[in-house]
Structures are given as C-alpha cells and as structure tokens.
Amino acid sequence: xxxxxxxxxxxxxxxLKLSLLKGYETIAIDKKKFSExxxxxxxxxxxxxxxxxxxxxxxxxEDVDILIVSPGISKDNKVIKKAKQLKKKIISEIEFGxxxxxxxxxxxxxxxxxxxxxSMVYSIFKSHFKDVRLGxxxxxxxxxxxxxxxxxxxxxxxxxxxxxxxxxxxxxNTAVLLNLTPxxxxxxxxFEDYCKAKINIFRNQTRFDFAVINRFDDGIKxxxxxxxxxxxxxxxxxxxxxxxxIKGSAVFLRKNSKETEELFEIKALKVKGPHNxxxxxxxxxxSYLNGVPSEKIRESLKTFSPLPHRLEYVATINGADxxxxxxxxxxxxxxxxxxxxxxxxxxxxxxxxxxxxxxELEEEVLKRCKKVICFGAAxxxxxxxxxxxxxxxxxxxxxxxxxxxxxxxxxxDIVLLSPACASFDEFNxxxxxxxxxxxxxxxxxx
Ligand code: UMA
Ligand code: ADP
Numbered sequence: 001x002x003x004x005x006x007x008x009x010x011x012x013x014x015x016l017k018l019s020l021l022k023g024y025e026t027i028a029i030d031k032k033k034f035s036e037x038x039x040x041x042x043x044x045x046x047x048x049x050x051x052x053x054x055x056x057x058x059x060x061x062e063d064v065d066i067l068i069v070s071p072g073i074s075k076d077n078k079v080i081k082k083a084k085q086l087k088k089k090i091i092s093e094i095e096f097g098x099x100x101x102x103x104x105x106x107x108x109x110x111x112x113x114x115x116x117x118x119s120m121v122y123s124i125f126k127s128h129f130k131d132v133r134l135g136x137x138x139x140x141x142x143x144x145x146x147x148x149x150x151x152x153x154x155x156x157x158x159x160x161x162x163x164x165x166x167x168x169x170x171x172x173n174t175a176v177l178l179n180l181t182p183x184x185x186x187x188x189x190x191f192e193d194y195c196k197a198k199i200n201i202f203r204n205q206t207r208f209d210f211a212v213i214n215r216f217d218d219g220i221k222x223x224x225x226x227x228x229x230x231x232x233x234x235x236x237x238x239x240x241x242x243x244x245x246i247k248g249s250a251v252f253l254r255k256n257s258k259e260t261e262e263l264f265e266i267k268a269l270k271v272k273g274p275h276n277x278x279x280x281x282x283x284x285x286x287s288y289l290n291g292v293p294s295e296k297i298r299e300s301l302k303t304f305s306p307l308p309h310r311l312e313y314v315a316t317i318n319g320a321d322x323x324x325x326x327x328x329x330x331x332x333x334x335x336x337x338x339x340x341x342x343x344x345x346x347x348x349x350x351x352x353x354x355x356x357x358x359x360e361l362e363e364e365v366l367k368r369c370k371k372v373i374c375f376g377a378a379x380x381x382x383x384x385x386x387x388x389x390x391x392x393x394x395x396x397x398x399x400x401x402x403x404x405x406x407x408x409x410x411x412x413d414i415v416l417l418s419p420a421c422a423s424f425d426e427f428n429x430x431x432x433x434x435x436x437x438x439x440x441x442x443x444x445x446x
Contacts (some may be wrong), residue, residue: 002063004029006054006079007070008041011376013142015068016041020048021147023067027064027077028056046408058082065089068096071137071162074187092166094159097135097142099169103153106286107136109164109201110178111219112333114138116271116307117178118158120283124300128292129154137163154290161197162187171204174286175229176212178279180219182330185355194395195219205229205267210289212282215239232289234281236274251281253288263288264298271306273340280304286309309434311337311418319411320346322441325418326434331360337418338364345414349382349403350375351421351433357387358420366390371415375401377425398433399440405445 001024005015008030019026026049030037035224045051052060056081061067066089067083083090091099098105106125108118115138125132135145136157145155148413157172161184180195188194202223204213211227214220215235224231233243242254244263251263262285280301287297294325306312309326316322325337329351338345338361345368349358358381365372371391374382375398386392395401398417405415 001025001065001110003027003066003068004057004061004064004083005068005070005210005324006030006077007073008032008037010069010139011071011072011141011143012068013038013041013044015070015093015096016044018048018097018143019068020044022100023302026050027052027057027060029054031055054079058182061086061088065307066091068093069158069166069439070096071165082276090166090432092163094136094142094163095167095170097146098167098171100143100155101146101149101155102151103133103155105155105157105172106174106176106290107157107159107172107201108176108178108282108286109159109161109198109216110176111181111198111330112328112417113178113192113275113282113338114160115327116156117176117278117279117283118267118420119307120280120301120304121176121286122156123157123304124147124287124292125154125290126158127300128287132156136160159201160353161194164200164422165197166387167200167203169204171206172201174210174212174289175201175205176282176286177201177214177220178282179214179332180223181330182356182360183330183332183354186222195223199226202227202229210286212243212285212289214278214282215241215243218420232260232285234278234285236277236281244285251277251284256287261294262356263270263294268298268302270302270304272311273336275336275339276306276311279408292370307431311340312438314438315443315445317406317441319417320409320413322405323417324434324437325416326423326430326437328418328420329354329422329430331358331420333354333418334361334418335364337416338368341368341414341416343368343370344412345369345416346373346405347370347411348373348375348398348405348417349420350378351382351396351419351423352376352425354422355379356420358382359386360388361420362386373401373405375405376419376421378421398437402437402440403444406441 209229
C-alpha cells in the first residue's frame, strides 16, 4: 500500500505516524519546504517516508493508492484536483484514523462549545474508564490517538465542520450536536453547506447508536428527522423528551417516560453562563449513555474549571472586571457571552473578519453594553454597524484599545474581549490574542 498525505500540520503528522506503523509506503506532501516544517514533522518523516513539496508532487501521485487530506486544505488545492483526475481514493485524516480504530467513539460537534463540552466529557470519562483518549479539533490528531489503542479504548473527539465534510464510513457510537449557528462564512458559500457538513456526524449511525441533541436549536431542528440513532436531548428550557432537563435548582436526566434521576446542582458548576450549563448537560447525557454512574458525572463536573480564553475572568482594575473571551470568533458565541452579564459591558469587537454579520449582535449589545470598542482589521465594519446606536470608539490595534480601557474603565464595568472575528490580522491564533490581552491587563494593574 502506498499512501500520500497532504499537509504536514498536526493531522498530517498523526496520519503519517499511523501510516508508517501500518507498514505503508508513505509520502508526505506540503506546500511548505521540508526545512519549514515543524521539528516533529521533519523527525517523523526522517528516512522512513519520502517528502515532496506540493508543486513537485503531482507526478508521484500516479503511483499512490490513497491520498489522505488534512482538514484545513481547500478543495481547490492542485494535489487534490490531480488525485481526483487520476481517480485515486481520497480520504480525510478522520476517516483514515477511523479505519484503523477498534474502540468506542464519542464525537462532539456544533458551532460553539465543542472544546468545553469535549473537555467535560473527557474529564468525566477519565474518572471512570481506564483507557480514554482525547483528540480531533482540540489540537490532537485522531490518527495519532489511534496508535496503540485497542477495542477497550474510548475516544472522545471534538470534530469541526472541516473534519466532518468528507467522512465516508466514520460512525461515532455517540454523536453530540450542540448547536448550529453561522460560522466560517469565508469557507462555506451557504449556511446550509456548513450545516450539512456538521450533520454528517449522524450520517452512518444506526438505531444502535446514540445522538445527543440540543432540544431547541433552530439550526438543528430541520435535520432531526434524518437522524437514525436513538435521540436524547438537553436544554435549559423545559422539555419532556428523554435527556437532561432542569427542575428547580438541579439538572435531572429523563431515562424514559417513567424514570428520572438527579444529575447535578446548577450552583455547583464553576463555569459561567447559560451556554455552559447546556454544555454540562450535554456532557452529562453523553456520559450516562456510555455507562458512567451519576455520582462520577456529578463529581467531575463540580471540579471542571472554565478553559482559558472562554469567558475567562482576568482581573479587576479600578472596580472594573476584565474578561478574556478570545475564542469567541463568531456572533453566536459573543451573544452567549453578553447573556452572561446584565449591564455595563464594554465590548471589544474586531480582528480579522470571517464574513460575520455584526448586526446579529445589536439586540443584546443595546440591552447590555455601554459602549462598543472597535479594533483591528474589521474595526470600520464594526463601527459602521453600531455607529449612532450606541457609543463607539475605534482603535487600530487591540493593544491600544486595552490600554485605553485600563485607564478609563469605571467601577461596575465589565470589559469583555469577545471579538466575533479571527485573530490573524494581529496575532498567531486566538490563544496568542488571549494571552497578550491578559498580559497587558495584568501589567496595567500594577
Ligand atoms: N497546507 C498545504 N497546502 C495547502 C494548505 C495547507 O500543504 O493548500 C499545509 C500547511 O502548510 C500546514 C498544514 O497543511 O503544514 C496544515 O493543515 P491543516 O490546516 O489541516 O491544520 P492541522 O495542523 O492539521 O490542524 C488541524 C485542525 N486545523 C484546521 O482544521 C484548520 C486543527 O484545528 C486540529 O486541532 C488538528 O487538525 C488536529 O486534529 C484547529 C482549528 O483552527 C484548532 N480548527 C478550525 C476551528 O476550530 O475553527 C476548524
Ligand atoms: P468551540 O470549540 O466550538 O469553538 P469553545 O468551548 O472553545 O467552543 O468556546 C468557544 C466560544 O464559544 C467561547 O467564547 C465560549 O464562551 C462560547 N461558547 C461555549 N459554549 C457555547 C455554547 N453552547 N453556545 C454558544 N457559545 C458557546
């Protein structure tokens, strides 16, 4: 078997290691030069695999049996086009990992809350199962986690729309869909195309599998009839379906029409906001369906701390609380951040526009904010949206915007970086943006 792997980032590297382990003759391809690849990628390729720069790889494709593609690579890529022309089998890295995987899979997707919910499920599972692996869009390639696994391994996977787009046989035993709201408008022409990619998570499931679904998400509703797996729901709004619901101050699980069981006290959660409560409900249902006892679900959720860059409290300066929500790169996550505060919010919006419609934020902004700070490459588009409706201020960089807030924020203010944009205009990624934001604030506090 001769496998070519396109993209030598995290996914490609995982696929390369797995391919070599299977004894395949392996060819690594990337648009970068060999010397520009990560140290780990260069080491893994070593003498065991061949490496070709993208532009020089077209000829070698004639002799390969399969092309394994990384999720971030566009369908217009010339290697993919050539492989198609040659009628070669093209599969995604997730599919490749799945073909070698013997264990049970819990896969989590949605527009927002994936990393939080996946981390919750992982921490619950670790309290109960021996061999649990975390992977997918969370920064660890699925293929890499498959190495050394067996039929007793349980995989907890965060999956993006990019990773679900091209699956063929991938079938999680439990699939969780948190919500469907606009994101990645720069990759998908229509919202429907993006939704279809996400819904693929249920595609190969049968009635012996489980689907865990948000009961009242407008985006999800129309796809529900196509789901063949056993459906369990969650919602903070009242419902009578099987799954997680709220009664009084606690979350309960309805197992069937007769039997319910208390899962956890809402107050016991350390994570903030109604969206995080729903993430915890989804994680609890997925855990119950996989046989974790409710005491262990309760204990793990109680100790689960908010992840960095997701509505993360940073510091209080002159009585104003500063929050880092750098991971909020679409309008729905910003809406959820705003819903977590009553009033007096100074909202920092901007960065690299992903094609968002900032007008979607208007209702909550007008209800809860005292001003909008527009920064970065998208600052003019943000300002145009809110000008004349609420006070706006404009800064070329996030640093200038933050330094101004450190000087001017008043007691009782909530200064919230929840940008609704990607970070790449000024930063390497959302983590870099969040770390710098925190650093400037902590320095400014002294
Ligand atoms: N490359 C080419 N040709 C191209 C384009 C890229 O050779 O035309 C090469 C690049 O030079 C680079 C590699 O491909 O070496 C990058 O591949 P990739 O973009 O697929 O990224 P990976 O490093 O493999 O990381 C991917 C996910 N990234 C994307 O989907 C963009 C990671 O999610 C994931 O953690 C990782 O696989 C392991 O599963 C990150 C992400 O940003 C967190 N995801 C997006 C999001 O959350 O919004 C979807
Ligand atoms: P993802 O991995 O889907 O990007 P994260 O858990 O990293 O999700 O959170 C990303 C952003 O979305 C953060 O700003 C977070 O506060 C917000 N968020 C988390 N859960 C939800 C949810 N269920 N609905 C909407 N926004 C959410």
